[in-house]
Amino acid sequence: MADWGKISSRGNVEDRRSMGPAVVGGISITGVILYMLVNYLTNGQVNIPLDELESIPVDQQQSQNTEIFDGEDDYEVFASTVLGSNNDMWVNILKNENKSYTPPKLVLFREATESGCGTATSQIGPHYCTLDHTIYLDETFFDKLVDQYGAKGGDVAEAYIISHEVGHHAQSELGITDVVMEKMQQNGNDANELSVKLELQADCFSGLWANSIRDIGVLSPGEISEAMDAAATVGDDRIQEKANGRINPENWTHGSSEQRVFWFTKGYESGSLSSCDTFNQY
Ligand SMILES: [Zn+2]
Numbered sequence: 001m002a003d004w005g006k007i008s009s010r011g012n013v014e015d016r017r018s019m020g021p022a023v024v025g026g027i028s029i030t031g032v033i034l035y036m037l038v039n040y041l042t043n044g045q046v047n048i049p050l051d052e053l054e055s056i057p058v059d060q061q062q063s064q065n066t067e068i069f070d071g072e073d074d075y076e077v078f079a080s081t082v083l084g085s086n087n088d089m090w091v092n093i094l095k096n097e098n099k100s101y102t103p104p105k106l107v108l109f110r111e112a113t114e115s116g117c118g119t120a121t122s123q124i125g126p127h128y129c130t131l132d133h134t135i136y137l138d139e140t141f142f143d144k145l146v147d148q149y150g151a152k153g154g155d156v157a158e159a160y161i162i163s164h165e166v167g168h169h170a171q172s173e174l175g176i177t178d179v180v181m182e183k184m185q186q187n188g189n190d191a192n193e194l195s196v197k198l199e200l201q202a203d204c205f206s207g208l209w210a211n212s213i214r215d216i217g218v219l220s221p222g223e224i225s226e227a228m229d230a231a232a233t234v235g236d237d238r239i240q241e242k243a244n245g246r247i248n249p250e251n252w253t254h255g256s257s258e259q260r261v262f263w264f265t266k267g268y269e270s271g272s273l274s275s276c277d278t279f280n281q282y
Pocket of ligand 1: 165168
């Protein structure tokens, strides 16, 4: 367990876990249009990188939440601390780029909740909505990662994933997302490849964050391997193999296990934004 108490910063976390799942029908028009646009541009050939662009409406379960979250619990403090330390880093990086940084919001929810990109559901996994600059996280996802995908899990693994999502926000603040979306619109055939590059860059950004807290003694030796294990577990090849026993790189949207670990490690070891230029390397 990392020593999160060494980080005093806090991010903007909204806890919706005590609310029931969002009711179907609340899909935002913008979200639907964006989904249709990407589908149209790519003839439906591309798997939309769900964790950053769009949440697809799925059948909602109307089950009741059994746990009631009243006030701030340990998880909210943890998520807020990870977010806060990411924000500290990005404020400085953006300042060096002569840009301002507006911190994202993080919404904790269970099962389903409204987002600026439509209905955010647990099935999608943690994701970032570019339209409302918010990260959506049902932390029970991490149990699934351990139970179904064989990840080792742990708080550092969870922090890696949260930081990856903050990385998507940073891409948006840096203007990278807009440029990539435009390229995707110009040539739908490149959409999967561009998506992989965006994802690997977010992994590298997550590595930058791990580097930024390295010297204040939050992580004890060896804990960084938790993050690398999580990066490998969410590789497209690993997930495809688990899902249907076959690996098809054509459909990748996030990159292989090896690529994800490579880029996380690159960010972690270099600590420099320029090392995360996935669009010109690899
Ligand atoms: Zn991502």
